[in-house]
Amino acid sequence: MSAKDRILAKLRGSLVGTTPVADDYDAGLLTEPWRYAADDRIARLRSMLEAVHGETQLTTQADWPQRALEALAARNIGELLVSPDTAHGQQLAAHVAASAAGLRLKAYHQPVEAWKEELFFRTPASLTGTLGGIAATGSLVLWPTPQEPRLMSLVPPLHIALLKASEVRDNLYELMHAQHWASGMPTNALLVSGPSKTADIQQTLAYGAHGPKELLVLILEDA
Amino acid sequence: MSAMTDVPAVPIAFKRNAREALADPQLRRNFRGAMDFLMDKRRVQFPDGDELERLRAFGNRVRARALSKLPELLERLDANLSRNGVKVHWAETVEEANAIVHRIVEQHAAKKVIKGKSMVSEEMEMNHYLGERGVDCLESDMGEFIVQLREEKPSHIIMPAIHLNVGQVASLFHDKLEVDYTEDVDRLIQIGRETLRRNFFEADIGVSGVNFAVAETGTLLLVENEGNGRMSTTVPPVHIAVTGIEKVVENLRDVIPLLSLLTRSATGQAITTYVNMISGPRKADELDGPQEVHLVLLDNGRSQAFADGELRQTLNCIRCGACMNHCPVYTRIGGHAYGTVYPGPIGKIVTPHMLGLDTTRDLPTASSMCGACGEVCPVKIPIPALLRRLREEAVRAPEAVPHHMRGQGSKYSKKEAMLWKAWRKLNTSPALYRAFSFAGTRLSALMPSNIGPWTEHRSAPKPAARSLHELAREHLGED
Structure with missing residues (x-):
């Protein structure tokens, strides 16, 4: 008998004569207290994100590239990791090409092993899309893809995330349900709620522990 | 079960440890401050008492349902993770779990392991085990990193370095990392970040724990604030997750109430910075993530607790630490005095199943029975009732009832x-x-x-x- 067989046999033996507990899932408890009027939804998301040092800006589909450029310029950042294979990456590239900004765009188009050193030490900022947001907790939903891999939203000190206002849901239950998560999960799914932080030294909150030191969320009101 | 030998168990020197801790005013100040902080943070997160009580009842039902079909859910988890490409291993003892991890380490000729926070790996003493075999294990959670630098064990399951103040950390970094002495916490964290950053991509293997394992989808869910958990599970070519067999939940949606209860109860946060859901290794077209993902499912006494309908409730635990934050005993003596990996009220009811009631005979009585732990437990574990039950088991006459608890009757006189x-x-x-x-x-x-x-x-x-x-x-x- 393997360890698995022995463990399962012990557990089964302990359940003899018992009946499984019924599934009386109370979705109302996870949704009713966390509902927001259409006008308040984005405000709630912003206030939750800002409470944990996330920066948010309301902008539009047309204007966000300029906002991103300004944010980078304000931080003296001359290089951005962004996918050339996404619609937003192409929009940004076009905007950069048309502007006088000397921003260098860099793609994550090889396996991480091939450029770890550069990713970790010479990539000051990244920009990715999101799959939506959650108002109740001020969270972004990311399902990393081959175009926007997992480390894009983790390693660079500044992460700029694009969020379509129409894709912000009230709570996690609603979002999971609407996006059919249970029918197929990706390799990695993430909820991101602010920049990386820790309170491990005498309960004093410090930002920029191991992940991004700053998170800037550009909210596209007309998308 | 090589751990179950006839060598008489040496009880943990709880009383001596407690006396020493009580005589340390610095330690007591550090814990008092920290516990007040964590209790306040939790209180603010639950302004609506009715919502809290309904959510606790919900959390209790979700955990009870998972345990009521545990063998079936573990098999479903194994099947779904395997289908997703994750290799699932089972271990009855910590010795077996360590051997499994070591085999993976050897297969990859790995020399360096980076760890996210994992209490099960503490339970296994994995650092020590691998260290003896020439493999470096580096802790990457800031608190765990500090504790490891001091060659200590965590004193709290959520905030491992809670027994230290900023001055003590400043001196530690100055001595061990050869940096200028500073009590600026931002600066200290940046020192930790810089020290650990290179280690993330030099590591051959990343090790993490698991907060919830979802049977339905074959998903391992981890919560954290720092990003070290995501680093440890994404950057190294191999990821090994270690967890107890009780951590499984039936459906993906079951994590929603538990997640809310966990982060609000533990650190008073609506949600942690990262909720990291891992369902498989890197796919052919993906550019990062580990090539191999392993899950080690550890029993280590859990099936003993499971065998008894009342004691089974011990396994509801979602490891939030709220019971210790609210415990008048823990607050006064700190985590190290317990001499066990899991301190505080939850430690007192879970550790006897891992180490035996003979070794842990003083733990069930190290309580004033004030009931605070049971009142705050987000999954409604009746901790005081279970303490009473363990006291009974400890003094039960030999063979009065068939032995099912290791060390049962060890206090019988x-x-x-x-x-x-x-x-x-x-x-x-x-x-x-x-x-x-x-x-x-x-x-x-x-x-x-x-x-x-x-x-x-x-x-x-x-x-x-x-x-x-x-x-x-x-x-x-x-x-």
Whole structure:
């Protein structure tokens, strides 16, 4: 008998004569207290994100590239990791090409092993899309893809995330349900709620522990 | 089960540890401050008492449902993770779990392991085990990193370095990392970040724990704030997750109430910075993530707790630490005094299953039974009732009932059992009781002034001249 067989046999033996507990899932408890009027939804998301040092800006589909450029310029950042294979990456590239900004765009188009050193030490900022947001907790939903891999939203000190206002849901239950998560999960799914932080030294909150030191969320009101 | 030998168990020196901790004013200040902070943070997260109570009941039902079909869910988890490309391993003991991890390490000729936070790996003493075999294990959670630099163990399951203040961390970094002394917490964290950053991509293997394992989708869910958990599970070519067999939940949606209860109860956060859901290794077209993902499912005494309907509730635990934050004993003596990986109230009910009631015989009695732990537990584990039950198991007469708990009866004393028997007789027989109280009051002068441990810190009781019963009867004119 393997360890698995022995463990399962012990557990089964302990359940003899018992009946499984019924599934009386109370979705109302996870949704009713966390509902927001259409006008308040984005405000709630912003206030939750800002409470944990996330920066948010309301902008539009047309204007966000300029906002991103300004944010980078304000931080003296001359290089951005962004996918050339996404619609937003192409929009940004076009905007950069048309502007006088000397921003260098860099793609994550090889396996991480091939450029770890550069990713970790010479990539000051990244920009990715999101799959939506959650108002109740001020969270972004990311399902990393081959175009926007997992480390894009983790390693660079500044992460700029694009969020379509129409894709912000009230709570996690609603979002999971609407996006059919249970029918197929990706390799990695993430909820991101602010920049990386820790309170491990005498309960004093410090930002920029191991992940991004700053998170800037550009909210596209007309998308 | 090589750990179950006939060598007499050496009990943890809890009383000595507790005395030492109580005599350390710095430690007591650090814990008092930290516990007040965490209790306040939790309170703010639950402004609506009704919502809290309904959510606790919900969390309890979700955990109870998972445990009520545990073998089936574990098999489903195994099947779904395997389908997703994750290799699932099962271990009955920590020795087996360590051997599994070491085999993976050897297959990859790995020299360096980076760890996210994992209490199960502490339970396994994985760092020590791999260290003895020439493999470096580096902790990457800031608190764990600090504790490892001090060659200590975590003193809290959520905030491992909670026993230290900023000055102590500043001195540690100055001594061990050869940096300028600074008490600026931002600067200290940046020093930690810089020190650990290179280690993330130099590591051959990343190790993490698991907060919830979802049977339905084959998903491992991890919560964290720092990003070290995501680093450890994404950057190294191999990821090994280690967890207890009780961590499984049935459906993906089951994590929603548990997640809310966990982060709000633990650190008073609506949600942690990262909720990291891993369902497989890197796919052919993906550019990062580990090539291999392993899950080690560890029993280590959990199936013993599972065997008893009442004790099974121990396994509801979602490791939030709220019970320790609210415990008057933990707050005064800190985490190290328990001498176990899991300190505080939850440690007192879970550790006897891992180490045996003989080794842990003082833990179930290290409680004032104030009930705070049971009141705050987000999944409604009746911790005080379970402490009482373990006290009973510890003094149960040998073979009075078939042994199912390791170390059961280790505190049994024939003399004490007889005394209690006599006490019961005395209190259930009116004639005997009257004779006893008559003798006790009339012969009170014979009361010795030294009655063992009682009079070490108190004066001896002085029986009154007449018993309460007598006075009451006289008052009612029944004499």
